[in-house]
Amino acid sequence: MSNSNIEKGKNKIKNFFIKQKSKFAAAGPGRKLNSEAPTPSSSRSKSSGSSSKDVYIPPKRKELSAEAKAAADAALSRVNKDKKEFNTSLAAIQAQVRRELEAERKAKELAEQGTSAGDTTAPSEDERKDLAVQGVYFRCPLISEEVLPRVEWKVKIKNFLYEQLEIEKGLSACLIIYNCNPKEKVETCVETLIKCLENIINHPNEEKYKKIRMTNRMFCDKIKVCEGALEFLYSAGFAEITIDDEPYLIWSEENVEQETTLEGLIEALKCSEPFHLELDRNIQVLLPSQVRKTNLPPDFFRISLEEIKREQQLRSEALEQAQILKTKAMREKEELRVINRYKFSLIRIRFPNGVYLQGTFNVYEKLSQVFEFVQSCLMHEASEFSLVLPTGQRFSESDMDKSLFDLRLVPNIVLNFSYENESRMLKDLLKEDLMLLIQSF
Numbered sequence: 001m002s003n004s005n006i007e008k009g010k011n012k013i014k015n016f017f018i019k020q021k022s023k024f025a026a027a028g029p030g031r032k033l034n035s036e037a038p039t040p041s042s043s044r045s046k047s048s049g050s051s052s053k054d055v056y057i058p059p060k061r062k063e064l065s066a067e068a069k070a071a072a073d074a075a076l077s078r079v080n081k082d083k084k085e086f087n088t089s090l091a092a093i094q095a096q097v098r099r100e101l102e103a104e105r106k107a108k109e110l111a112e113q114g115t116s117a118g119d120t121t122a123p124s125e126d127e128r129k130d131l132a133v134q135g136v137y138f139r140c141p142l143i144s145e146e147v148l149p150r151v152e153w154k155v156k157i158k159n160f161l162y163e164q165l166e167i168e169k170g171l172s173a174c175l176i177i178y179n180c181n182p183k184e185k186v187e188t189c190v191e192t193l194i195k196c197l198e199n200i201i202n203h204p205n206e207e208k209y210k211k212i213r214m215t216n217r218m219f220c221d222k223i224k225v226c227e228g229a230l231e232f233l234y235s236a237g238f239a240e241i242t243i244d245d246e247p248y249l250i251w252s253e254e255n256v257e258q259e260t261t262l263e264g265l266i267e268a269l270k271c272s273e274p275f276h277l278e279l280d281r282n283i284q285v286l287l288p289s290q291v292r293k294t295n296l297p298p299d300f301f302r303i304s305l306e307e308i309k310r311e312q313q314l315r316s317e318a319l320e321q322a323q324i325l326k327t328k329a330m331r332e333k334e335e336l337r338v339i340n341r342y343k344f345s346l347i348r349i350r351f352p353n354g355v356y357l358q359g360t361f362n363v364y365e366k367l368s369q370v371f372e373f374v375q376s377c378l379m380h381e382a383s384e385f386s387l388v389l390p391t392g393q394r395f396s397e398s399d400m401d402k403s404l405f406d407l408r409l410v411p412n413i414v415l416n417f418s419y420e421n422e423s424r425m426l427k428d429l430l431k432e433d434l435m436l437l438i439q440s441f
Contacts, residue, residue, distance in 0.1 A: 132412065133284070136299040136344055136360060138277035147280050149299070157275055161228075169257060170235035170265050174272040176228030189226040190269055192218070197236060197262045200251060210251040212238070236265050279344075279362055281373060285430065285437040286356040291348060296411055300344045339363075339410040346412040347404075349374055349387065351429050355438075356414075363410050368400040374417070379428045384420040389413075 137147050143160055158180050164172040178186055199209040212219055212233075223229045237256035238249040256262070342363055347370055349357040359373050375381055388394055390413075404410055417429070 130293055131295045131297055132293045132346055133282060133297065133358070133360060135297050137280040137282050139280055140275055140277050142275060150277065153277055165231060169231060170260055171268050171272075173228045173232035173235055174265075174268045175275075177226055177232065177269075178272050178274050180227040181225075185226050188222050189229050192222045193229065193232060194266055194269060196233075197266050201262050212249040214240070214247040214249060232265070232269070235260060236262060279360065281359040281361075283377070283434065283437065284358040285434050286348070286358055287438060288354055288356070291350075291356050291414070294412060296342075296346065300342050300346070300411060302341055302343050339405065339408065342411040345404050345410045347373075347409065348412065348414045349417050350414055351417045353429060355430065355435075357417075357430065357434075361404060363405040364403045366400065367395060367402055367404065367407060367409075370404070370415075371400070377430055377434055379431050386418045386420060387415040388418055389415065 135149050138150055138153055139145065139147055140153055140157065143157065146156075148156065158176075161172050161176045161179065165176075177189060181189070196209075196212070199206070203209050214220075214224070223233075233249060234255075235257050236251070237253060238251050239255050241248050241250050345361050345363050347359050347361055351357070357374065357377055359370075361370065361373075371387065374385070374387065378385070386394055399407060
């Protein structure tokens with residue numbers, strides 16, 4: 001197939017989803033599991049700010065009436081009679097940071113008793129409160145602006161595609177095949193479907209190519225096992241008929257959907273691909289006391305927690321038996337084995353005023369993307385700055401194109417923020433709307 005045909009096929013898929021996206025998104029925006037329920041006004045704020053990369057946009061709420069304000073104030077005073085309100089002024093935040101830093105220095109030994117990031121026990125409901133982050137979240141711009149875990153996106157994508165079958169059966173069936181089945185099954189299924197249609201095109205007078213026995217082993221192992229494959233054949237002109245008590249799929253030109261051709265369906269099947277989920281940074285701004293939480297949820301791991309626990313146990317037993325010193329090569333191999341467990345990395349940036357900025361990254365993202373993320377959160381985005389390792393080492397220009405995995409910034413790391421021009425005042429480091437995120441902890 002020529003490059004022009006491939007490009008036309010991809011443009012057709014893209015235009016189809018732009019047209020259908022608004023219908024599916026009408027149900028309202030999604031929200032993270034640990035976030036407040038969205039309001040209509042916050043939904044508008046979310047969509048209008050989608051062009052600003054990795055920047056939190058606070059919701060705009062409607063002003064309450066005087067009566068509603070009075071009732072709300074009275075209720076709050078009864079419930080929180082002795083509770084102090086959180087002071088969001090910069091001076092109050094800085095004072096809180098200084099108090100916590102002092103307490104942290106005095107109780108440093110307590111922090112060492114905390115669980116390490118590599119803890120392998122599955123968190124219970126109470127233990128989830130001690131997680132550094134509640135999960136890994138994604139966006140899928142082709143469908144909606146919602147932010148959801150990967151598992152929820154799989155369900156949402158599947159529901160969306162099946163809703164489109166009545167509108168565009170052939171194209172929707174192609175996308176169901178790619179998005180609702182394991183990769184190894186998809187490759188075999190697509191190859192077999194293309195062969196079936198090409199046989200009909202190349203041998204129009206051969207009846208054997210127009211009939212598929214549904215109990216045939218090839219059909220059961222390669223086509224029937226894939227979601228969307230039968231719908232694709234129906235849109236191509238096949239219909240199910242029983243012959244001698246056996247089910248068959250019989251092709252007829254009259255059954256081909258209007259404005260659909262076998263060549264067009266083959267092209268659509270070759271151009272389709274799984275939806276790409278964009279990793280959401282899940283921005284958080286933390287006080288020093290909150291940074292002690294370093295436990296990571298299961299979403300960060302490549303393998304199950306049970307497998308990690310079993311691996312650690314076997315390795316501990318082997319070390320006890322070996323009773324030998326580790327060489328440099330052994331230490332490097334051990335380090336690689338540990339970081340290979342993780343798919344994502346939690347990056348924390350410590351600012352001179354004691355506040356921490358936190359974001360989630362894929363382990364194969366480049367260091368330059370971490371710098372871009374930090375820059376987008378600064379009050380003065382044009383300012384030059386550095387991120388320094390806990391050892392005091394600075395990154396070089398060549399490090400910018402290296403992945404977090406290659407730089408061993410996995411599974412979590414704290415980098416110290418430093419302006420290149422140290423005479424710059426330390427106040428107003430992060431944008432004001434990001435500082436408000438401290439209230440949510």
